[in-house]
Amino acid sequence: MDILNDISDCIIKASTTLSDDKYAALNNAIVMEDNDNACWALNQILENYQIAQKTNFPLCDDTGIPHVIIEIGEEREISGELLNQIHEGIALGLNNLPARPMAVKGGEIQRIEQSEGLFEEPGKLPPASILIDSVNDESTYKRDISPDTLNIHFLLEGGGPEIRSKTFRVYHKRSFENVIDVACGWLESSLQMLGCTPSIPSIGIGRTHFEATSLLLKAIAYGNLNNQSEFEQEITNRLNKTGIGPLGLGGKSTVFGCYLNIGNQRASGVRIVSIRPSCFVEPRVALLKL
Helix, strand or coil: CHHHHHHHHHHHHHHHCCCHHHHHHHHHHHHHCCCHHHHHHHHHHHHHHHHHHHHCCCCCCCCCEEEEEEEECCCCCCCHHHHHHHHHHHHHHHHHCCCCCCCECCCHHHHHHCCCCECCCHHHCCCCCCEEECCCCCCCCCCCCCCCCEEEEEEEECHHHHHCCEEEEEECCCCHHHHHHHHHHHHHHHHHHHCCCCECCEEEEECCHHHHHHHHHHHHHHCCCCCCCHHHHHHHHHHHCCCCCHHHCCCCCCECCCEEEECCCCCCCEEEEEEECCCCCCCEEEEEEC
């Protein structure tokens, strides 16, 4: 029962708590901003964060879809029992939060049409398929995974950013700059429509749609605004030049930073790129070490 409570606590923490690096980025944005409307919006966002953390209320009414990434060392094993406990703990956490009821009733067609309504119990919302990350991962975000590592990352993904996300092919033309330019163009368009900026957009570049999206999710779980690469900083500067600003009101801070995760590539003229413009309450993440 302890692990169920630990997982429940992680779901609540992810939904209600702002990470230190993001809190610092927000305060820095407030100090640097000279647009009155943007300054007002940033201070409202800060107040929302402070109330959520003080009261253990969700940062946003859209409490998100749970996603899970497991990091595992070579001396550890994952059992079917643990996977069941992850599902049970997430349900417990959504109920304890409480999350917004979002699970759709019915069979395949009824769920698509949402014709039978919603379950009242927040815990009826199942997580997405669990992603297991190996020690020999070739992505940008290298982690110190020891042989006895067993880490479970919990992500809560909101609907607004998902609507504005995109995974598609890019003809690279043997140019890194060309691929990044296309990805930034997608983000510039999506950030204009997002509404809940400043964002921390994520980019995953891989060989397939699944791999690119997986790289993006791992960027959200492992990325840190206090450790931005040269390319992440360049993307951040470019997106901030759009002047979209907080809540679309203009200003210097359209994004707080960027996560760029590049994995294995194949001999081809195409790269698959996945982008996600997180809203200002995201990334909502928590880590459980077992």
